Amino acid sequence: MTALMLAFSVGVLAPPQSTLAAWTDTEYGSGSLQAGTVNPPTNLQCTAGLLTPPTFSWNLPAGGLTRSGFTWSLSGGFSGGGNLGPTAASVTVPGGLLAIGSGTFQLVANGPAGWTSVQVTGSLGMLTALLYFCSVP
Numbered sequence: 168m169t170a171l172m173l174a175f176s177v178g179v180l181a182p183p184q185s186t187l188a189a190w191t192d193t194e195y196g197s198g199s200l201q202a203g204t205v206n207p208p209t210n211l212q213c214t215a216g217l218l219t220p221p222t223f224s225w226n227l228p229a230g231g232l233t234r235s236g237f238t239w240s241l242s243g244g245f246s247g248g249g250n251l252g253p254t255a256a257s258v259t260v261p262g263g264l265l266a267i268g269s270g271t272f273q274l275v276a277n278g279p280a281g282w283t284s285v286q287v288t289g290s291l292g293m294l295t296a297l298l299y300f301c302s303v304p
Contacts, residue, residue, distance in 0.1 A: 203278075205232050205276050206228035208227065208287055210226040211225045211289055212225070215300050219299060220259055221259070223239075223274065224257035225256060225274065228276055231284075233279065234276050237250070238251075240273050241272060242273065244269075244270050245265055245291075260272065265292060267295065268293065270290070271288055273287075274287050288304070
């Protein structure tokens, strides 16, 4: 019988070493970089009363990035909201969205690429089925 003998060699890899290689090509680009802000509406006001659901009005933002419109929403026990055009300066909250109690009205200006302004807020609600109220900070 012949004995078969296999010999295995086990090698150990050396750890990676740093190099002095560097990029030597020069690359150029062109274009422009712009920064901006979507300015929020200013001077938020509201009116409400007997059989008069809350109407919020504001001054259009001055300067900043071009607006594509406004988005308003309700919270604090109320749900609802919508989108308004870029020159809208008021919205009346439908009475059907409110119940006896209070909540918050939120408004943001919309800009390019999904950017929005900081939120402006007011309070609103119903005291009875016919008497609405609102206020702004």
